[in-house]
Amino acid sequence: MALTKLKSLFKENLNNKQETTSEVDESFHIEKPITENYEDWGFKKGGHLNGSHMGLLQCLARIREDHKRMVRKDAAKQRKLKEPLISERDAYVEEIEQKQEERNEIINEKTPTLKNKIQDLEKDIIAIRQNPEDIMPDKMSRVSFFIGVLILIALSIYLFIFYSSASFSAFFKEFSLSEIGVANSIFDPQAITGAYQDGVTELILIISMPFVFIGLGFLIHKFQEQKGFGKFLKIGMLILITFVFDAILAYEITEKIYNIKAENSFQDFVPYSFELAFQSVNFWLIIFAGFVVYLIWGFVFDFTIDSYDKINVVKQAIKAKKSEIKLYKEQLKKLDEEKNTLKTEINELKVKCKKLKGKIDGVIIDTAEFDKILHEFLGGWTHWMTANKKNREEIDKANSKANEFIRVNIKTLETNNITNI
């Protein structure tokens, strides 16, 4: 066996490494004459293959392959069918780019800015803790505050004792001749015990009386915090009321002392009056020991609160910075969530784009048209079978096989049109 032709065939093809392209896709012609419709052609082929159902399936398969080739070659129709898909893909691509930009902005700009802000605030807090004096308006505030508190406590105790004692003397005490000295007329060490022995309500009154004056002092401070000229009027009124109240107490005590003296004297005493009270040392002693201390208490209270506010500046500054950090951290968390959501959305869009690309790169087949062609051919085929007295069973089998073919292929095409081709 010489095999000369074969050898040269191998040498030619293997040496040149030339790929002889398959003619599968290019060399076909439509077997069905252009002038013939599918029904007539089905009738003709039925006769040609004697109505065999395998022949029918083969013909349907060939129609399918021909149709695919025709559709593929019909560039204009493919373009038209793909137009909405291309627009849809372009919209997705644009959306991906937009979301990518948003994500990059979060990663490269927004997040680092917030992190820097948090870092700066944390540094500020450390600096404030290390040198709190830097932000304190008065460096002596802390010392002033503690001194103020000490004085305030002492004065409060004093006012409590003084006013409880003075009010007991004014309201309830019966003076005797041995008790009309300056000191024991104002101060009575047995005031609380005496009031308790007289009754619980008397005790309550004596104990609560000092708080009336402390309350008035507190009100002066609160009015001072207000703005406008009106506050001076209110403060003036309060001081006046306190003074009058104090004066009444002093008048009451000095009157009692005066009356005791008058009762136990052989001389004539004029009735006690404000004129006499203003001339009495005891009267003024009570006023000064009560009212002036009350005024001092008010000023010290004011001064102590002021010092406290200054100390508090440091705590407030740290608190404010911590709140700011918390706010920024919440924003960071939101940005992180937003970043992840964008990533998921981008991935979903990419999957959609990939699916669309598959469709755009492939062939889109009009399934309704394909279905019509196959049924027309089948109609012609079965018509031939009926006309040529083929039995019912054979015709039914041909119909059944062909319908299965049509169903499977249409379903496959529909799936391919939806996803990849």
Next chain:
Amino acid sequence: MIDNKLKGHFLNLYMLALSDNNFDEKELEIILQIGKEKGISQNDFEEIIINPTSVEIQYPSVFIDKIKLLYDFTRVIWADNKVEKDEKDSFLKFCNKFGFEKQESVELFEWLLELAKKGISTSQLDIEIENLTN
């Protein structure tokens, strides 16, 4: 009887003929008949006709792949240790489809048939081609 791999190749070849209008229905019937005789059932054919996506069909475009496909077809023909005229005609028809000349195709059939008789596998075909061309 042919093995599953060869059966797949044969169905591949059948689909190639089916999608090519140069093979008419009578010739397709003959290929079908060859397949049936070598042990491929009608159901196998029906299945691949109705749903070609159920199997992976590969159309050869490279010269050597065409030769290998034709060798598989020859092995199918020789499966029953005899060669019918129709079988050889179908082989020549495929050669024609692949663009080979008549005389080249006849020599190719005879050469491949000899190899099939020796039981050479498709993977060993490269060595035989090398031996032929040197």
